[in-house]
Amino acid sequence: xxxxxxEKIHVVVVDDNKDTLSNLKKLLSLEKDIEIVATASxxxxxxxxAVQYRPDVMLMDINMPGMDGIAASEAIHxxxxxxxIVIMSVQAEADYLKRAMLAGAREFLVKPFxxxxxxxxxxKVYKRSLTxxxxxxxxxxxxxxxxxxPARSAVxxxxxxxxxxxxxxxxxxxxxAPPASGKxxxxxxxxxxxxxxxxxxxxxxxAIALRQDPRTKVALVDGSxxxxxxxxxxxxxxxxxxxxxxSSDGSVDTEILVDFMSSHSSGIKVLLAPPxxxxxxxxxxxIMRLILATLRNHFDYIVVDTFSSLxxxxxxxxxxxxxxxxxxxxxxxxxxxxRLFFEVAEELKYAxxxxxLVLNKADPKSGVSPKDIQLSIKRPVYAVIDxxxxxxxxxxxxxxxxxxxxxTSPASLSVFKLxxxxxxxxxxxxxxxxxxxxxxxxx
Numbered sequence: 001x002x003x004x005x006x007e008k009i010h011v012v013v014v015d016d017n018k019d020t021l022s023n024l025k026k027l028l029s030l031e032k033d034i035e036i037v038a039t040a041s042x043x044x045x046x047x048x049x050a051v052q053y054r055p056d057v058m059l060m061d062i063n064m065p066g067m068d069g070i071a072a073s074e075a076i077h078x079x080x081x082x083x084x085i086v087i088m089s090v091q092a093e094a095d096y097l098k099r100a101m102l103a104g105a106r107e108f109l110v111k112p113f114x115x116x117x118x119x120x121x122x123x124k125v126y127k128r129s130l131t132x133x134x135x136x137x138x139x140x141x142x143x144x145x146x147x148x149x150p151a152r153s154a155v156x157x158x159x160x161x162x163x164x165x166x167x168x169x170x171x172x173x174x175x176x177a178p179p180a181s182g183k184x185x186x187x188x189x190x191x192x193x194x195x196x197x198x199x200x201x202x203x204x205x206x207a208i209a210l211r212q213d214p215r216t217k218v219a220l221v222d223g224s225x226x227x228x229x230x231x232x233x234x235x236x237x238x239x240x241x242x243x244x245x246x247s248s249d250g251s252v253d254t255e256i257l258v259d260f261m262s263s264h265s266s267g268i269k270v271l272l273a274p275p276x277x278x279x280x281x282x283x284x285x286x287i288m289r290l291i292l293a294t295l296r297n298h299f300d301y302i303v304v305d306t307f308s309s310l311x312x313x314x315x316x317x318x319x320x321x322x323x324x325x326x327x328x329x330x331x332x333x334x335x336x337x338x339r340l341f342f343e344v345a346e347e348l349k350y351a352x353x354x355x356x357l358v359l360n361k362a363d364p365k366s367g368v369s370p371k372d373i374q375l376s377i378k379r380p381v382y383a384v385i386d387x388x389x390x391x392x393x394x395x396x397x398x399x400x401x402x403x404x405x406x407x408t409s410p411a412s413l414s415v416f417k418l419x420x421x422x423x424x425x426x427x428x429x430x431x432x433x434x435x436x437x438x439x440x441x442x443x
Contacts, residue, residue, distance in 0.1 A: 008035045009126045012053060014046040014060040014072070015088070020111075024059065027115045034122060043067025043075075050076045050083050056126050059118075062089040062100065070103045077104030084125040088113075101243070101282055124239060184296040185217075188422075189321035191306045191314070193337035197327045198360045200229040201392060202385065202415070203305035205403045206325075208266040209419045210301050218268045219261065219299040223288070223317050224307040225280035228273025235399025236270060238262040242291070243274040243282045252290040258298050266404060269299070285316040292320045310344070319348075323422070324355045325382075330368035339377045356382040358418070363387040383418045386410040 011028065013036055015021045021039055028034050037053050040046045043060075044067050050058055058076060062069035073085050086107040087100040097108050106125040109117065190203040200222075207220040222228035222242070231237055240260045245253045261269040271291070274280055295302045304321070306314045318324055324345075328338040338357070345355050357377065359370055362384045370381040388402070388411035395402040403412045 008033055009057060009122055010035055010037045010053070010055040011057045011059055011122060012036070012038045012040065012046065012049050012055045014040040014043070014049075014058065014064075014069070016041045016061065016064045020061070024118075027118060028122075030115065031119050034119065043069065043072030046072045047075045047079065050080045054080060055083060056129065057084045057086060057122050059086050059122065060088065062087050062091075070099050073100065073103035073105050082129070084129050086121050086125055097276070097278055101279060106244075128240070128244065185219075185299045185302055186322045187292055187296065187302045187304060187317075187320055189223075189304045189306055189317050189324045190327065191318060191324055191341075192308055192327040192334075193341040194328075194331075194334045195308045197308075197329055197334060198385075198392070199308070199327055200224070200233055200305050201395070202325070202327060202358070202360060203303050204230060204233045205395075205401045205412070205415045206418065207268050207301075207303040208264075208401050209403045209415050210303070210423065211267045212416075212419070213425075214267065216301065217299040219271065219295050219302045220264075220268050221271045221291070221295070221302060221304045222273040223304045223313060225273050225283055225313060226277040226307070228305065230270060230305055231272045233396065233399065233401065234264055234270065236262055236264060236272070238272055239275075241272045241274045241279075243279045245291070246282045246287045252287055252294065254290070254294045257291065257294050266401070271295075280313075283313065285312045288313055288316045289320060292317070315348075318350075321354070324350075325358050326355050327358050327360045328373070328377075329361050330359070330363065330366040330373065335368075335373060335376055342377065342379060358383050358385060360385045361387040383414070383421055385414040385418070388414075 011034060013021060013024050013028070015024065018041070021041065025036055025039070028036055037055055038049045040049050041064075043064050046058065046060055047067070049055075058073075060069045060072060064072075067075075069087055069089075073087065076083055076085060085103075085105045086109060087103075087105040088109045088111055089100075090111045100108050106128065107121045109121055188206070190199050190206070192199045203220065207218050210216060211218045220230060222230035224230075225242065240262065245257050245260055257271075258269065261271050264270055274282070292302060292304070304317050306317050326338060326341060328334045342355065357373075357379050359373060359381050362370070363386075370384055374381050388409055391402040391406045391409040391411045394400075394406070398405070402409055403415055406412055407416075
């Protein structure tokens, strides 16, 4: 078997089935970097062993008589927060997975699993634990710690940070200036009242375009938690997502938040959506507020992709945003729903200059012009993104945003123009001499 590190991972295995327990011991005995320090056959025994040995990982079955794996995980998480937990179950239902994660488990294995899957899960949660800040371990319980037991310092999460006061927003006629050094970064929420408007595509390309100045620090957050596409559009995959910094008690591990973000070749940092829809339930409005507040202290701009439904998460993002880029298309349903959102924004007491209307996939052949949309919605169109099927299709298929690989395409020039409106200090790339492109529209 392949060894991934020289330091051994100390594991306590918990399962009420003696045969399963024996098989797990045999499988893990083949891994040179993993050592079983103790075994248990009940949840109560598992909690005592966690306090006594303070292992790196608890490998625990979910269904046990008396205290089950969920209750044991909650008790271990409360008493020994530095111990990582991997839950096993013969049932793959989403409810089991959700309950396990809310109880503090970091991985969920469905029986039967291979030895490679088992070892990989243990190594993954152990590796994650190494990125977490260590603190003095809490006082041990009355159970004496054997001399041979491996020492381990527990992780104590810092108290939730207070969200800073939102920075003043700029009116549409006066583009927002970049934040000065030391000031809170600006949150730009990309929202549309309809699906299929191109929200994620614009969010991804806008974030990269904002990074034209290498001194500008840009974060991209996939706030469409259940079905986020940011990772696909960037050809970016990671086992670290927004769900990993969320805790069942509603706190955020702020010390590791930036480290848990994925790095893209463009220079932006990305906080990906959970890999499975049910894990979105681990993130609530309070957690999202804390995440955005923390990112303000580390980045100049935080671009947040959202979902078209006005649920708790989306409303939290919109409330926290300095600017909302409201995307619409020239299609009648999209225009109608965009008008309705402006009515909602008034009910939410958003300042009129907070929401900037952006016409995406603009096509002169549609018969609906930006002026027509302005007359219908009675709001100014802040910017226009030209329809560019070729560039957008190639970008999606390759996982390479068009502002990186097709900088002179109509779509790219439109996004660069949008950046120049939002951030006047960032020079727009030189346009090709022919043909001229319609790249923006403002009254």
